[in-house]
Amino acid sequence: MRMFDPHVHMTSRTTDDYEAMANRGIAAIVEPAFWLGQPRTNAATFEDYFLSLLGWEPFRASQFGIRHFCTIGLNPKEANDPRVAAEVLDLLPRYLVKDGVVAVGEIGYDDMTPTEETYFAAQLELAATFELPVLVHTPHRDKKRGTERSLALIQDMRFPEERVLIDHNNEETLPLVLDTGCWAGHSIYPDTKMDEERMVVLVKKYGKERIIVNSAADWGKSDPLKVAKTAGRMLERGISRADVEAIVWDNPIRFFSQSGRLDLGPDDTMVDQRRQFEGNSVLRGQEPLVRS
Amino acid sequence: MSAQLEQYVYAKLAGGLHGRSRLDWLSRALAICDVQTLNAAFVLASRTIGSDVLPPSDAEALADADLACIAHGAPADELARICVLIRATRAHGDPVALATEWYRRGDNREKRAVLRALSVLDDPDRYAELGAAACRSSVQLVFEAICSSNPFPARHFSDLAFNQMVLKALFTGVPVSSIQGFDARWNQELSRMASDYARERLVAGRSVPVDIDRVIASPAAATEAS
Ligand SMILES: [Zn+2]
Numbered sequence: 001m002r003m004f005d006p007h008v009h010m011t012s013r014t015t016d017d018y019e020a021m022a023n024r025g026i027a028a029i030v031e032p033a034f035w036l037g038q039p040r041t042n043a044a045t046f047e048d049y050f051l052s053l054l055g056w057e058p059f060r061a062s063q064f065g066i067r068h069f070c071t072i073g074l075n076p077k078e079a080n081d082p083r084v085a086a087e088v089l090d091l092l093p094r095y096l097v098k099d100g101v102v103a104v105g106e107i108g109y110d111d112m113t114p115t116e117e118t119y120f121a122a123q124l125e126l127a128a129t130f131e132l133p134v135l136v137h138t139p140h141r142d143k144k145r146g147t148e149r150s151l152a153l154i155q156d157m158r159f160p161e162e163r164v165l166i167d168h169n170n171e172e173t174l175p176l177v178l179d180t181g182c183w184a185g186h187s188i189y190p191d192t193k194m195d196e197e198r199m200v201v202l203v204k205k206y207g208k209e210r211i212i213v214n215s216a217a218d219w220g221k222s223d224p225l226k227v228a229k230t231a232g233r234m235l236e237r238g239i240s241r242a243d244v245e246a247i248v249w250d251n252p253i254r255f256f257s258q259s260g261r262l263d264l265g266p267d268d269t270m271v272d273q274r275r276q277f278e279g280n281s282v283l284r285g286q287e288p289l290v291r292s
Numbered sequence: 293m294s295a296q297l298e299q300y301v302y303a304k305l306a307g308g309l310h311g312r313s314r315l316d317w318l319s320r321a322l323a324i325c326d327v328q329t330l331n332a333a334f335v336l337a338s339r340t341i342g343s344d345v346l347p348p349s350d351a352e353a354l355a356d357a358d359l360a361c362i363a364h365g366a367p368a369d370e371l372a373r374i375c376v377l378i379r380a381t382r383a384h385g386d387p388v389a390l391a392t393e394w395y396r397r398g399d400n401r402e403k404r405a406v407l408r409a410l411s412v413l414d415d416p417d418r419y420a421e422l423g424a425a426a427c428r429s430s431v432q433l434v435f436e437a438i439c440s441s442n443p444f445p446a447r448h449f450s451d452l453a454f455n456q457m458v459l460k461a462l463f464t465g466v467p468v469s470s471i472q473g474f475d476a477r478w479n480q481e482l483s484r485m486a487s488d489y490a491r492e493r494l495v496a497g498r499s500v501p502v503d504i505d506r507v508i509a510s511p512a513a514a515t516e517a518s
Binding site: 046051054056057058059094097098099100260261 | 335336338339396397398400401403430431432433434471482
């Protein structure tokens with residue numbers, strides 16, 4: 001089964017992970033811009049990070065036949081840091097316009113400070129300007145309240161709900177999200193957030209509409225194969241193949257296609273057309289002759 | 293020379309699907325002299341012009357050899373970006389800073405377009421540092437944009453930069469035959485580097501690139517032998 005991991009921080013993963021993901025059927029991924037495990041002290045390091053999400057990381061993914069897209073944004077944790085926040089916000093327009101960017105994100109609340117709210121709102125406005133959907137991170141602590149406040153802000157700003165993906169949902173927040181027009185993401189984690197078995201229960205209860213699962217794998221204890229493992233578990237537990245495919249392929253594609261930039265065709269950035277015309281691709285992909 | 297390229301790109305875009313709107317978009321973009329707006333056009337070119345590849349036979353219609361080489365097998369957005377970059381470097385007080393900035397802040401396709409453009413920019417020698425820096429990219433297609441089917445390196449690289457590029461081509465499987473002006477830039481040091489590399493591979497029990505002989509042997513000797 002072809003699968004899409006719509007939230008995975010590959011920057012922190014190895015090529016072994018890419019290989020394992022490709023072997024399990026992951027054909028496309030979205031890497032959201034987030035923090036890097038420790039606070040950055042300079043806006044320029046954000047810019048280098050955005051550039052790696054647009055250059056180096058798509059190349060790494062392409063070596064394993066995986067299409068790589070990204071979201072660009074100022075994450076809520078570092079929105080609180082006056083050393084970087086304003087300057088990073090000013091950088092965003094330059095990068096939100098790029099081809100591989102399929103949403104603004106991860107944005108939202110973490111500690112639910114007033115500063116986080118300011119940057120959350122400012123980035124919703126940017127998303128409207130650049131006609132992009134948004135990927136909304138919800139806090140680990142006080143999650144239900146954080147989700148309610150996120151939904152309220154989106155409504156207050158009249159941001160189109162069908163262009164919003166609220167992420168990291170659990171049993172308590174999912175019904176709140178589904179009551180709106182927003183999409184609901186679930187991060188399947190080894191110990192925290194959501195697991196495969198609980199996800200099966202949620203799908204049986206709420207169906208497949210606007211439901212998305214991801215691995216949210218990063219530099220912490222996490223597993224980039226969680227989308228594949230969850231799909232497997234859903235099938236085992238009797239959820240139909242069509243519904244599983246909707247959740248792990250069609251839904252994320254429908255959501256991110258709203259950017260107008262989710263081009264799943266062959267990645268011609270990585271294929272030298274000149275090579276093909278000249279028919280001299282002899283050295284590519286095959287072992288050169290051994291001279292002894 | 294840039295007028296010739298623009299004409300060629302216009303002619304190419306006029307045909308096919310959405311020809312009219314693509315043409316309008318590019319002519320509007322090129323009518324602008326403001327560097328910021330030109331950069332926006334440069335970034336948006338893939339989504340507005342598309343990335344369909346222009347058939348190679350048409351590129352031969354270009355009288356200028358460099359232009360023909362750049363246009364050969366190039367996608368539409370890349371050629372549109374080259375036209376936009378040429379305009380922008382002429383509109384800007386510091387064209388090297390501009391090209392370097394567009395390269396640095398570009399995604400892989402934008403970076404490629406900057407590198408493909410170098411030899412047709414005014415006074416190209418001043419972009420030698422940018423071209424040599426691009427050879428350090430680990431993104432293979434960015435490296436190939438400067439190394440392969442590009443007249444720039446042979447004409448403007450130092451021996452050190454040129455030799456390093458050729459060695460990297462051998463390392464990464466880029467055919468030596470695709471390096472423009474190779475014979476004229478062949479040198480003893482390059483030959484030594486290639487034979488050391490061949491020896492290192494053989495000692496390790498590894499394969500050696502099929503075209504390494506072309507780098508080891510002097511082109512003059514090869515001509516005499518044949
Ligand atoms: Zn994340």
